[in-house]
Structures are given as structure tokens and as C-alpha cells.
Amino acid sequence: MCSFGARGGVHVSHGLKVRGIIAPPRPLFSLTEGGDFDKLGRGTVWNGSIPNCLHQNHIFRVRPNPRLLNSRFLAAIFASPYGKAYFLASAKQTTNLASINSTQLKAFPVPMPSLNEQERIAVLLDSYETRLKAEEAQLAKLHQLKRGLMEDLLTGRVRVPLAQPEAAQAEAVH
Structure with a gap:
């Protein structure tokens, strides 16, 4: 039987602990x-x-x-x-x-497959998983940056200068 204690802890009966403990x-x-x-x-x-x-x-x-x-x-x-x-x-x-x-x-x-082959496969998959997590984290950062830039542009906090045609740019320089 499980019950919640007064301080937020969980009390578990001995029988459940024995069966469920890892x-x-x-x-x-x-x-x-x-x-x-x-x-x-x-x-x-x-x-x-x-x-x-x-x-x-x-x-x-x-x-x-x-x-x-x-x-x-x-x-x-x-x-x-x-x-x-x-x-x-x-x-x-x-x-x-x-x-x-x-x-x-x-x-x-x-x-x-042989245990050595299993271990090589596991190491290779672990390295792919590590790389995938790193790339997912980088992608999340880029999405956050994009959201921030879009918000800055859409709220007017950052102004984008309007592009001028080449002829107008040349006249402005002379």
C-alpha cells in the first residue's frame, strides 16, 4: 500500500518495496x-x-x-x-x-551477434544519440533566436531600412 506523508513523501509498504525496487x-x-x-x-x-x-x-x-x-x-x-x-x-x-x-x-x-559486435553497435548508437541531442539543442537555440528576432521586427523595436533602387542610391551618393 502506498500513501502520501504529511511532508510530501511517499510511504510504501514493505511488500511493495520488495517487489518493485530497482x-x-x-x-x-x-x-x-x-x-x-x-x-x-x-x-x-x-x-x-x-x-x-x-x-x-x-x-x-x-x-x-x-x-x-x-x-x-x-x-x-x-x-x-x-x-x-x-x-x-x-x-x-x-x-x-x-x-x-x-x-x-x-x-x-x-x-x-557476438557480444563484441553488440558492444560496438551500442557504442555507435550512443555516439549518434549524443550528437543528435547536441544538434537538437542547437536547433532549439536557433528557433528561440528566430522567435526573438521576429518579435523585435513585428513590434517595431528594431527597424529594417527599406531597400532603395540602385538609381536612387547612386543619386544619394552624388
């Missing part, structure tokens, strides 16, 4: 079991950055054997069109929701 001895991959179609099969690698963290009951904890399967590689496979297609085909679907169960998750056919 305390990975090695990287853990967590996967959402359902919800909106675009969230089905979405996952992430958890490295224990928040101590005593609990997860919701619609999250699967997957602990791949690190001698056989790289967690980041697995996350990429699940997020790929191949993974999405599998989860959508396997899901129980209602009007706007889809869900999978642990049996369907365990049946997911994981491509298994």
Missing part, C-alpha cells in the same frame, strides 16, 4: 508493457542512478546475462522497427491501448 547489480533494461501504441515496447537501460527507486507495475524488469547480451543493444533492438513490429503484432489491443505480457516478452526473438 537495485541492479548490473545494468537493467526496463520495458513498458503497454499504454499508448507508441509507448508499447519502449524501454531504457537503468544504471541505478536513483537509490531505492521503485517502478510502476506496468514496467517489466529485464536483466540480460551480460556475458551474452548487451543491455543497450537490447534496448536498440526493442526500439527498432523490427522490435516495434513484434510488439504491435503480439499485443492485446483495445481502442487506444495496447499491452503485452511477460510470456510475449520472453518469446521476443533477439538477434544475437
